[in-house]
Amino acid sequence: MLCGDFLSQSRADTKAHAVFFSKAGILKRGMDISPRTKLRLLGIFPVIFFLAQFKHYWSTHELGNLFWMCNVGNLILALGLFLEKPVVTRLAAIWTIPGLIIWIIYVVLTWGLFVSSVLAHVGGLAVALIALNQVGMDRTTWRWAFGWYLVIQLLSRFLTAPALNVNLAHAVQPGWERVFQSYWSFWLVLTAATVVSVWLSGILLWSIWPAERLSRLNVL
Numbered sequence: 001m002l003c004g005d006f007l008s009q010s011r012a013d014t015k016a017h018a019v020f021f022s023k024a025g026i027l028k029r030g031m032d033i034s035p036r037t038k039l040r041l042l043g044i045f046p047v048i049f050f051l052a053q054f055k056h057y058w059s060t061h062e063l064g065n066l067f068w069m070c071n072v073g074n075l076i077l078a079l080g081l082f083l084e085k086p087v088v089t090r091l092a093a094i095w096t097i098p099g100l101i102i103w104i105i106y107v108v109l110t111w112g113l114f115v116s117s118v119l120a121h122v123g124g125l126a127v128a129l130i131a132l133n134q135v136g137m138d139r140t141t142w143r144w145a146f147g148w149y150l151v152i153q154l155l156s157r158f159l160t161a162p163a164l165n166v167n168l169a170h171a172v173q174p175g176w177e178r179v180f181q182s183y184w185s186f187w188l189v190l191t192a193a194t195v196v197s198v199w200l201s202g203i204l205l206w207s208i209w210p211a212e213r214l215s216r217l218n219v220l
Contacts (some may be wrong), residue, residue, distance in 0.1 A: 036084065039134050042127060043081030046074035049123045052116035064160035069167060070099040072152055074124045081131060086211070090141040090202075091148055093128035097201040098194075100125055136211030142202030146195055 033041075050071060057065050065071070073092045080088030103121045149167075157169035165171050172186045180186035 046078040
């Protein structure tokens with residue numbers, strides 16, 4: 001009698017274990033997200049960074065500052081990831097490096113650190129680098145990055161307050177007035193410097209994550 005009860009209990013335990021491991025297998029398969037889906041989900045973070053900046057500038061009544069390249073860049077980065085558009089992702093990534101340098105020089109050293117600002121610049125850079133590990137960088141996207149800058153700067157001139165001088169679209173950067181006699185001479189030098197900056201940024205990122213090599217690895 002005891003033997004029969006023991007065998008019965010063993011069969012029940014075995015069946016229970018089988019059901020458990022079966023369900024665990026289903027859960028595991030459900031948690032196995034494809035690399036493409038992971039890359040698209042990564043786009044959520046730049047949106048959060050932008051919204052953090054939105055909240056900050058809303059509180060200071062300076063929403064025009066959202067037009068700065070780094071802030072708009074987070075939205076562009078998210079768009080590229082959500083829509084799986086490598087060129088859009090790359091052009092946003094290119095701007096994270098000069099954007100970080102400018103932010104450190106003109107914001108951090110002058111005004112200090114703000115949580116939302118750190119998220120937008122450091123967080124945006126981190127997401128961009130993770131994305132480039134999948135999509136890579138090519139040698140020509142820097143041209144799109146420069147064209148995008150011209151568009152945003154033009155919009156900044158028409159849509160933002162001159163006092164904010166967003167993307168330096170209205171006046172000479174404070175401290176450079178003695179060097180440049182007019183805004184347009186400043187703008188020409190600024191534009192030339194921008195071309196060099198985005199080109200160097202693109203070359204640097206391409207040397208680390210060349211799209212050609214990554215595409216061959218994905219095929220193999």
